[in-house]
Amino acid sequence: MPVYRLSDSIAFPPPREADESGLLAVGGDLRPERLILAYSSGIFPWPHEGYPLLWFSPDPRMVLEPKRLPERKRLERSIRSRRFRFTLDQAFRQVMEQCAVTPSRAEEGTWINGPMVEAYCTLHRLGHAHSIECRQDDRLVGGLYGIVVGSIFIGESMFSDVTDASKACFYRLVQQLARWGFTLMDGQVETDHLAFLGMKPLDRDHYLDMLHQSLDSGFQHQDWVLDPDLAGG
Numbered sequence: 001m002p003v004y005r006l007s008d009s010i011a012f013p014p015p016r017e018a019d020e021s022g023l024l025a026v027g028g029d030l031r032p033e034r035l036i037l038a039y040s041s042g043i044f045p046w047p048h049e050g051y052p053l054l055w056f057s058p059d060p061r062m063v064l065e066p067k068r069l070p071e072r073k074r075l076e077r078s079i080r081s082r083r084f085r086f087t088l089d090q091a092f093r094q095v096m097e098q099c100a101v102t103p104s105r106a107e108e109g110t111w112i113n114g115p116m117v118e119a120y121c122t123l124h125r126l127g128h129a130h131s132i133e134c135r136q137d138d139r140l141v142g143g144l145y146g147i148v149v150g151s152i153f154i155g156e157s158m159f160s161d162v163t164d165a166s167k168a169c170f171y172r173l174v175q176q177l178a179r180w181g182f183t184l185m186d187g188q189v190e191t192d193h194l195a196f197l198g199m200k201p202l203d204r205d206h207y208l209d210m211l212h213q214s215l216d217s218g219f220q221h222q223d224w225v226l227d228p229d230l231a232g233g
Helices: 033-040 073-081 092-099 114-126 165-180 193-196 204-216
Strands: 004-006 023-027 055-056 061-064 085-086 127-138 138-147 152-160 184-186 200-202
Touching: 023 184, 033 114, 033 138, 033 204, 061 204, 073 165, 092 138, 092 152, 114 127, 114 138, 127 165, 138 165, 138 204, 152 165, 152 204, 165 184, 184 204, 193 204, 200 204
Parallel strands: 004 023, 152 184
Antiparallel strands: 023 055, 061 184, 061 200, 085 127, 127 138, 138 152
16 A cells, blocks of 8 residues: 655545555644544544654554443442542643653554644644543542544543553543443554453444544534543542
8 A cells, every 4th residue: 555645735545545554644734624634534643753744544443332331340449449530621731741751552652742732732722632630639640632523532642640540531531421422432553451441443444434424423512521420539
């Protein structure tokens, strides 16, 4: 498969033309319009040091239907015993900055550089990017952030400073997404950690079909606040 070079125009090649690694295109920028089009097309940026900006559409994707979240009794006990408190969209930049020092995506180190932080904070201000925060004794100890397109939450990264904090963020967020009627939680690439959280691989064609159906459904959600019983405290 060819790897495309992007121009200044806001456009992408078909995601099904990505190579075996998921790499689809190089170049371009992190303008909000380009990022929104990318995620709405099943594509995401993944910067690699020493290379132009790289864009991926992997096959398969790791996903979870929120309504099918596995029950985690041990995690629920940990959440209660550690007295975690959860919020949404209260510390988006701080969550990103903490994720930036936590190696993650496919365990290949962080890709969250300065331009990525600024670009996604802009998406947050525009209402396209969201975070969940976990606090213990008023200290931020865990978090997760991602992008919303239609009824799909595309998780970007998470961090944890204490045991179970990031898992708890994932668990509480997915519980809330289920209540709101979201159809998918997307973890993008396969990792053992995502599999442990209950995510399963979904072939790209099926994922793209679900993504397009989600965008065409007219699904809208505005109130980004946790239900009180999920917020803890």
